[in-house]
Amino acid sequence: MFSLKAALAKPFAKRVFKSIQKWSNNPVETQEKVFRELITKATATQFGEDHDFVSINSHTDFVKRVPVRDYEALKPYVERVVAGEKDILWSGKPLYFAKTSGTTSGAKYIPITKESMPSHVEAARNAILMYIHETGNAKFVDGKMIFLQGSPILKEQNGVQLGRLSGIVAHYVPKYLQKNRLPSLETNCIDDWETKVDAIVEETLPEDMTIISGIPSWVQMYFEKLQEKTGKKVGDIFKNFNLFIFGGVNYEPYRAKFENLIGRKVDSIELYPASEGFFAFQDKQNEKGMLLQLNSGIFYEFIKADEFFDDNPKRITIGAVEIGVNYVMIISSNAGLWAYNIGDTVEFTSVTPYRVIVSGRIKHFISAFGEHVIGKEVEQAMQEATANTDIRVSEFTVAPQINPSEGLPYHEWFVEFENNPEDLSALAKKIDQSLQTQNSYYFDLIKGKVLQPLKITKVEKDGFQNYMKSIGKLGGQNKIPRLSNDRKIVDLLR
Known part of the structure; x- marks a missing residue:
């Protein structure tokens, strides 16, 4: 009725x-x-x-x-x-x-x-x-x-x-x-x-x-x-x-x-x-x-x-x-x-x-190496990589790793999963391939061996909520930046 x-x-x-x-x-x-x-x-x-x-x-x-x-x-x-x-x-x-x-x-x-x-x-x-x-x-x-x-x-x-x-x-x-x-x-x-x-x-x-x-x-x-x-x-x-x-x-x-x-x-x-x-x-x-x-x-x-x-x-x-x-x-x-x-x-x-x-x-992009990767591209890459899988992502953000302890620089993806994917390297490869397809600058940097493919770092459960709480921005209209051109956020996440 x-x-x-x-x-x-x-x-x-x-x-x-x-x-x-x-x-x-x-x-x-x-x-x-x-x-x-x-x-x-x-x-x-x-x-x-x-x-x-x-x-x-x-x-x-x-x-x-x-x-x-x-x-x-x-x-x-x-x-x-x-x-x-x-x-x-x-x-x-x-x-x-x-x-x-x-x-x-x-x-x-x-x-x-x-x-x-x-x-x-x-x-x-x-x-x-x-x-x-x-x-x-x-x-x-x-x-x-x-x-x-x-x-x-x-x-x-x-x-x-x-x-x-x-x-x-x-x-x-x-x-x-x-x-x-x-x-x-x-x-x-x-x-x-x-x-x-x-x-x-x-x-x-x-x-x-x-x-x-x-x-x-x-x-x-x-x-x-x-x-x-x-x-x-x-x-x-x-x-x-x-x-x-x-x-x-x-x-x-x-x-x-x-x-x-x-x-x-x-x-x-x-x-x-x-x-x-x-x-x-x-x-x-x-x-x-x-x-x-x-x-x-x-x-x-x-x-x-x-x-x-x-x-x-x-x-x-x-x-x-x-x-x-x-x-x-x-x-x-x-x-x-x-x-x-x-x-x-x-x-x-x-x-x-x-x-x-x-x-x-x-202001939220990664262009530490001239790649100018934007929020839409990382979100689409994650979406494509997890489609038709049982992987469920709670939250994520991306930052450049300019000075790794070994090897070439790379993009580091900090991801909080609801469940634990069996093969993180396979997921990282799928995300990286999607990003290369979307962004020709990123593709050229990978192909030209300026960057190595991205790496995923797992964030503990509630890690993002705890981070937002630590900076006094838990709840309301506040949200995690999807990516940034420095490591200020991810250094605190660690």
Whole structure:
């Protein structure tokens, strides 16, 4: 029997589908409109005055006046906003600061404005509605839903609320979902991640869970604790659990392990949220990539990743991108971020409509020898090497070994297995062959005897969790970098 809520979800989903089609079928015009609105709105701000927004009439003008910046370069403006000044990056003051972990400057404070806040909520809602429209499945709206997230407790800084993005968004759950939502506010406010997950297990065990959502590595921890407590597969505990919603990392390296933990296959929806904006979501179950949100107050520019560190790399807009090219994504938004490098690299899987996958981080790569191996390549290599085997990988990261005790340098793969593969050298060979096929630079270095084939080092059970705990980043939105150009992470893992 369908409830009224489930019955109403379908026409609502159809309406949203039609509105999304309208802008996704007119991508260039949609982005031009967003661009004009952003420039007009911010002309009178301090940033707009400093960069002569009043005379910007085209993307070419914008490129001449506004250089690409990362957080460090934008920080002088952000600090003025944090200090309580108005009309600096965007008109007025922001509603919130999303506090994130910075790599070089400690905490980062990303502004969220009254204009940008709705897109964070609507995109997640629309992802579910597009799923309902495509599959006709709306029964899950009657069950319980969980999102493993940061604490919703917010602090105040000069009249602006401050917290983690997931904690901020928790305050915007629609009223019609409030009764379905878990965990309780009390549990959600627990700071210690392990204590929090234990409490979530206790709260959810007796419930009819239908949607489970979060970053795969932390949902995995929740599933393992459920299994430890009950001795059952997650799919047997929650008979109606049929939709997993995730973001933050590529799900593929986790898929085999999740299907084993759940005991069956479930549908999944991939999201691409960040403190800087909600950029994309999976709109089709059988299409690769996520629909880029071109109508959400964000103007996108793209720079080819292999040209990014050139003196004057070319910045292109949506109409000029090509499928399969690795781009650094640059955004300007109604949160007051301008030509801002969020650090992610993306590849387009489709241009009708525009769909992307996250291929890695521009700072997270291995190029100790000129190979420029990226996150997508190592994940695909692991996926191909373990396909059709009983090998299940819990987590992994890759680093260069530049000064081995003997022989040529190599890439060292630190892998935590759920089970123990019989032949590590055979697995390493398969991974290496896949990497050579994908990356011609790596192939040349192996063939030219500059590098020897990669080696695998096993990480003890819970090694990655213990590492994250040791650096104060266990749980929430934190995740292990898939690879790095130095050995800072793996030296601690050892």
